[in-house]
Amino acid sequence: MSDADPDLVLRSTRVVTPEGMRAATVAVSTADGTISAVLPYDTAVPPGARLEDFGDDVLLPGLVDTHVHVNDPGRTEWEGFASATRAAAAGGVTTLVDMPLNSVPPTTTVQALEIKRAVARAAAHVDIAFWGGAVPGNLRDLRPLHDAGVLGFKCFLLHSGVDEFPQLAPAELDAALGEIAGFGGLLIVHAEDPQLIDRAPSPSGPRYADFLASRPREAENRAIAGLIELARKHAARVHILHLSSAEALPLIAAARNEGIEITVETCPHFLTLTAEEVPDGATEFKCCPPIREAANQDALWQGLADGTIDCVVSDHSPCTADLKVGDFGQAWGGISSLQLGLPAVWTEARLRGRTLPDLARWMSTAPAALAGLAHKGAIEPGCDADFAVLAPEETFTVDPAALHHRNQVTAYAGKTLHGVVRSTWLRGRKIADHGTPTNPTEPTTPHGRLLERQHHT
């Protein structure tokens, strides 16, 4: 139980708790922003407490999106903390973790982290934490970044898309992982093998099939096999970002059976869009690794069902509209879905017989665990009072103009999705109502906080 008395009571016939979905009443202390108790549905409202009755709308734990490229400062015209966190709030995401690249500076030193925090602090409509970056030459910065509170370190094995965040060569990867394992840190990896990508056909031209051929599954499979070997060597924790190739799932499952600490995420676009439906020239669908064929998508859903894949997070990676055009060789690779991840995944999940508790596990509980944020990701006493209120049977058509992303280019334009986010709550306060952030105007101080890696004792 929380120390402060509950003064807010949330009630729904469908509350998603770690034990499943049931009618319940959730008592919240707005003074400390935490859940005091999860009680039977018909519990009397304590005197003086405010009741919010959501009827049959579903009370989910607020989403934790551990893969967001905010790009601020430095490429704020692509996305900034204010626009990203407003989009997050509108989409039911209450915590996001910023990727270390595409901003300038990239988050590869403590000094750069402090610059990013200063920018984020004033604009945080949701809670924000940071990944650091492992790049050539910053081995000595890793421990200080860890101590300064980053959740882990991202690296690339091939060109990242931006020159100020270079990839690690094999010997540098080996050294970085050894260093990170030495202080119990986590390495998160864009896993595509550079040699196999180099050897694949060029991606230039308007045909999606050519782009797909330029990023073969084998490149992901081989990179993941190499990482498993290194994780074994260093007894290190590794996380595979944005898994697209389902062929790598047996490797990952076998490594885990062997006791290797490896986790995996996939993304809404891999679970809901298919190569077969991408029109030629439609560069809004370009991302790396790429959206693959329907049969591969089926196998990714199987990986979620059997628990091999832990998390579903957005890899929200926007840019300005002018950089998203041209052919598949030139266009920026990245799909924006911070505000749409929940309905996009739910739309497909429900067709495949998956449940809202599954969704909460993949998009909230498991990412919170990956990030080490013990007070996030569940509706249970002691956790932060972060919620997404969802009307899962309701549909809407994606109108790019309704997105709070700084740039509205989206692969989901015109799609009809199931699941309308009615409201979003952060530490007991409503931060978005019917798709609109509730305190959008300056100088109102937004309610989000900057989070640091929690120290385990």
Ligand SMILES: [Zn+2]
């Ligand atoms: Zn990314």
